[in-house]
Amino acid sequence: MRTEYRFQEIEKQWQAFWEENKTFKSSINPNKPKYYVLDMFPYPSGAGLHVGHPLGYIASDIMSRYKRLKGYEVLHPMGFDSFGLPAEQYAIQTGQHPAITTEQNITRYIEQLKNIGFSFDWSREVRTSDPSYYKWTQWIFMQLFNSWYNQDSDKAESIDTLIAIFNEKGSVGVKVVCDDETIRISAEEWKSLSEDEKYEYLLNFRLAFLDDSVVNWCPALGTVLANDEVKDGVSERGGYPVEQKKMRQWSMRITAYADRLLRGLEEVDWVDSLKEQQRNWIGKSVGAEVDFDIFEPVANLQDKKIKVFTTRVDTIYGVSFMVLAPEHEWAMDLTTAAQKNAVEEYINWAKSRSELDRMSEVKQVSGVFTGSFVINPFNGEKVPIYLADYVLAGYGTGAVMGVPSGDQRDWNFATHFNLPIIPILDVQKDIEKQADNTKEGKYINSGMIDGLSYKEATQKLITWLEEKGIGNGKVQYRMRNAVFSRQRYWGEPVPVYFKPSASGKLLPYLIQESELPLELPKIDKYLPTETGEPPLGRAADAWKYQGQYDYEWSTMPGWAGSSWYWYRYMDAQNKDAFASKESIEYWQAVDLYIGGSEHATGHLLYSRFWNKFLKDLGYVKEEEFAKKLINQGMIQGRSNFVYRVKDSEKVTFVSHGLKDQYDVAALHVDVNIVDNDVLDVETFKSSRNDVPADAEFILEDGKYVCGWEVEKMSKSKFNVVNPDDLIAKYGADTLRVYEMFLGPLEQFKPWNTNSISGSHNFLKKVWRLFFDEVSQKCKVSDEAATPEELKVLHTAIRKVQDDLDRFSFNTVVSTLMICVNDLSSLKCSKKAVLKDLVLLLSPYAPHISEELWTVLGEQEGSLSYATFPEFNASYLVEDSFNYPISFNGKVKLTLSFPTDATPQAIEEAVLANEQVQKYLAGATPKKVIVVPKRIVNVVV
RNA sequence: GCCUGGGUGGUGGAACUGGUAGACACGCAGGACUUAAAAUCCUGUGAGCCGAAACGCUCGUGCGGGUUCGAUUCCCGCCCCAGGUACCA
Structure with a gap:
């Protein structure tokens, strides 16, 4: 027997005992109630586990062990979300295959996790980058590709049922979720299409589909960058310019589920703030769409109308301008010769700005007049068309109507460009100083709705629009479809190949289920091809479907593998299904999920989406995958920064105290090579590929001093504590x-x-x-x-x-x-x-x-x-309670009374007390409040 | 900017439904044990004031207001910090 607390021996011994005896192996046990505790899926970074990771895992382990003591069969698994950017970045730097570094990192993680004594059932471990796992991620993608969303049944269905509908009545009036621009056709038109044309037409309706999306394109690196990799408008790697570019990408039609994602929040026991974030992200808004005719038809745009969505159609008589996103497809067509130079310049400038910049810079008004006008359908007035980058192309229709009296951003814009600010409600105040977005009062200057109230006006306008066929009431969601392509190597290959149609157009086809998993091919280096194609393009000569068709070269995003992993844990080794029916039946949903709020609008929405989809197809039982979710607050790190001088010939870094004298970009530096905010310059140079040996360092007092900030502890911020x-x-x-x-x-x-x-x-x-x-x-x-x-x-x-x-x-x-x-x-x-x-x-x-x-x-x-x-x-039974006696809420003394004393008895005894009398000093109390077993308050 | 959190002693935090603000720890100060150190134990510790003493007084939960017998807790306005903002995971 050990008589001293020798924790190292003790911990090693018991960890070995648990492992040998498989103490925490869980199984389907009909004799016990089950309890499923799920942890956030870790990405195995090269930095190893940091002190922030185990925080949630410790809490979940405590719950798991507690529930075992309470008699539950507990499922408490762990695995790895092992595809991702950092491993690929490392591969680019070192030429080492990401699978190798990932394997090493996972080994290290497991070692570290075992060190902490978690009661995980390690027999259920999964890795998203393992072909036996991503086989099923690809399989789910295939199901999504083969499905459409039926708004009548309010669920996803096999594409075959849609084909049957098209055969019967065409696509006109079919309640299917698709892009607004999708052309509807009759059954006859459908039937007259060739097989290829039918196939191409159907692509519009699949839940996994190809779509144009805006990306951060870095021409110098020949690749698309994550927002995370872009700092101050230039690439973090190398500092090259980045521009916004449209690219053909796989997308997931998560918007089809917008309303169910919203409604589902009511049935889960999740933290309110997180639910609120999801609600706001989904952003349901009820409003109207209005078509504006273009004044004096413009070449290329005959009979075209500019469509806007507004939640305040009632303000339409206050419209004094129209704003399109700079990347709006008609931007140049609408531009008159006189405005051409100004518009081109503006569009080019806007390309360099990220969406985040565009949304946050609200004080600085920018925009340009196109020279064209639209007609307000309600009063026939000419309204000038501007381009401005506060309108985002991917949002709604990419066009908004400007109502300066009711919207502050519009007000700023109108003031800047000297456009009229028309009052529309009799109660609007101070609109020469700022916008007033009130819905109160009666309309003025507003034609058919003069004198009406908000509700009446809105109803009347929408009815009128619908009668005239120039608009309609509409529910719109802020949430956009999810871009599903990454121009990367280290992700799941998309199980798709491209075959030319009769007309020579390349159409995407799924490979056979029996051909899964489609494994990642080997490539010579992990960079884009010379022509700017994704890295998988490097394998193209040898890597072809049936030896002749190119596969999809982009890979799946990080969230693909993590959007269904809790099911794989139920039956991690299954070769015939992602999980057996029995296991899904027994373990049902997650009873407790502990995860960070930083996943609120990413992972946790995508996961709910895939779960609902799998349920629609009958593969799983639960509408929501996690009944209870609690947030793990992040353990924050203290990051250090170095400052790179922009546009200098030689790579130059300037010390924190002198940085204001230069134009600099702040870069994270590993806290482990910083001591007391002083950088170890030599180690810094040798540890980073983007810092050449001859890089210059401008020091202060002979030292390179780093800046610091408290932010999240993460591999990308180099502030990890082990x-x-x-x-x-x-x-x-x-x-x-x-x-x-x-x-x-x-x-x-x-x-x-x-x-x-x-x-x-x-x-x-x-x-x-x-x-x-x-x-x-x-x-x-x-x-x-x-x-x-x-x-x-x-x-x-x-x-x-x-x-x-x-x-x-x-x-x-x-x-x-x-x-x-x-x-x-x-x-x-x-x-x-x-x-x-x-x-x-x-x-x-x-x-x-x-x-x-x-x-x-x-x-x-x-x-x-x-x-x-x-x-x-x-x-624990007490027979007396020590009452704090307060005067006007300030406690002065305590007195003990029996716990069963009545308030009246207490009041009398308190007032009779000598000390109380002393505090009262002869005054009569106005009131005495006695709260049993809490407090007595004497009001004087 | 927008959405979501947070702000309490020197530090981490407690106070669960509006009822004794500062539990429990860290740190610090003093003491015991010891040749000494470590370990352990004991005492004190929000700020200020009066005092020989305290069971004495005042202030105090980011800032400014409000509701209430009573506010860290509820309401209104502001400041600061953090997370998310659609390709980090």
Whole structure:
């Protein structure tokens, strides 16, 4: 028996025990209720696990261990989202295949995770980059390609049912989700199409389809960049210019699910703020579409109308200009000869600006007049057409009507270009100073709606538009379809090849299901081809479908593999399906998902989308994949920065204190080569490919000082702190306790190692309840516990259980500390008490608990499936309560009264009290408020 | 900019439904044990004021208002920080 707390030995021993005995292997067990605890899917970065990752995993592990003690069959798996940009970036730098580095990184992650003592069922581990996994990601893509969204049944259906409808009545009036521009045809027209033409037409309706999307194109690198890779308008790698470019890309029609994604939020128990973020992201708005005729027909645009969507059609008489996105397809056609130069210049400038820049810069008005006009259909007035980059092409119709009196951005625009600001409601105030977006009052200057109220006016206008056929009421969503192509190597290949139609047009076809997985081909280097095609284009000579057709060269995005992984965990080895029917039946939905709020509008929406889709096709049962979701606040890092001088001939970096004298771009630098904000210049040079050996460093006081900021801890920000060092020094149990003790799980907090010793001391103190420190003798006795000891214990049992049930992980630690402090003061080493204490502690500090469990004489390893202590309220009964007595809300003294004393009796006793009399100093209280077992307030 | 959070001692945080603000830790100061150190234990620790003493007084939860017998908690306005903003995952 170990009599000293040698945590390193203890932890190694129990980790080995759990592994050998497969302690945490879960299986379909009809005799127990199931509980599925899902963690955020980690990306195995080269930096290894950082202290932020385990935060959520520790919490989920605590819940898993707690639920096992509560009698549940717990599914608690772990795996890796192992496709991604960083591995590819590393491959570009080193020429090493990303699969190799990914494998190494995963090995390291697993080692690190095992070090922390998680109760994962490792037999279910999955990796998205493994062909046996991405086979099913590709399979789901095929299902999406083969499906359309039927708005009548409100679900996805096989494309075959759509073909049947087309044969019967064509596409006119069919309630199918597709782009607005899609031309509708009759059954006759449909039938008259050739097979190829039919196939091409159907592409418009599939849930996976090809579409033009705007991307960050970097001509110098010959590739598309992630927003993350673009800093200040230039590429982070190399500092080359980036422009916005339209490209043909695979897209997912997530918009078909917009309303269900919205409605589904009502049935899940997720954090409200996260649901709110999703609601806002989906952005349902009810409004109207209005067609504006172009004044004096413009060449190329005969009979064309400019369509706008507005949520305030009632303001239409206040329209004094029209704004199109600079990339609007008619922008040049609408431009008159006189305006040509100005417009071209503006369009070129706008190309260099990211969407984020365009949305955030609200104070700086920019735009250009095209020289053309539209006609307001309601009053026949000529309205000038401008281009301005605050209108985004991918949003709605890419055109908005400007109503300066009611919209601040329009007001700014009108003021800048000297356009009229027309009041439209009699209650609008100060519109010469700012816009007033009120819906109150009666309309003025507004033709047919003069004198009406908001509701009446809106209704009347929409009716009129629909009668005239120049508009209609419409529900629009802010959410856009999801771009699904990446011009990258390290992702799932899209199981599609291109075959020319009779007319020579390349059409996409799926490969056969039996040909899955379509594996990534080997390529010579991980860069785009010389002609700017994605890296897979390098394999093209040898990599062809049936030896003749080119495959799709783009790969799937990072979110593909993570949009369904919780199902694979249910049955990770299955070769015939992504998961068996029985496993899906038993495990159903995730009971607890712990993940970061940074996934609110990305991963968590895509996952819900794919889940709904799989349900529509009957493969899964649940409309929502996670019943309960709690956020893990990020542990933030403290990042360091270096400052690269822009446009200098030689690569030059300037120290933080001098950076204001130059035009610089801030770049993250690894915190591990920065000491006290001073950069290790030599290591910096040798560790980065984009920093040549002759790079210049402008120093201050002989040092290169870095800037710093608190932001998220992430591989891309080079600010990672590693848990291994902490475990070596204090042990995994201490790390687990400390991470929980840091604060509420969901709160954001910068990492700070300083007070970890407190958690370590706590565990040592637990140990000392069992062993005498000096004599090293075991102190555990079989004596019966005293009422006082039982009160201490049961106070803790109640609070630990309550707090765990509401996921308040940090307060559990305090509770255990108080309990241990009290038991230490009482010199209690009684087995009857310590046994329950060990059970309470075990979810947090499982290694020391297993060890002490055996010290108590229990069977080795039986702790994980023991029974959580039962709370007994009778030990806590109090017969009196100490009432704080306050005067006007300020507490002055406390008085003790029996718990069953009536408020009247308390009031009398309080007023009769000598000290109270002293505070009253002869005054008569106006009122006395007695809140039983809380407080007494005397109002004077 | 927009959406979503957050702001409490020197530090991390507690106060669960509007009821004793600062639990529990860290740090710091003093003390015990020790030849010494480590470890451990004990005491004190929001700020200011009065005082020999305190069971004494005032202020105090980002800032400014409000509601209430009573506000860290609810409402209004502002400031600062963080996450997301559609190709980081």
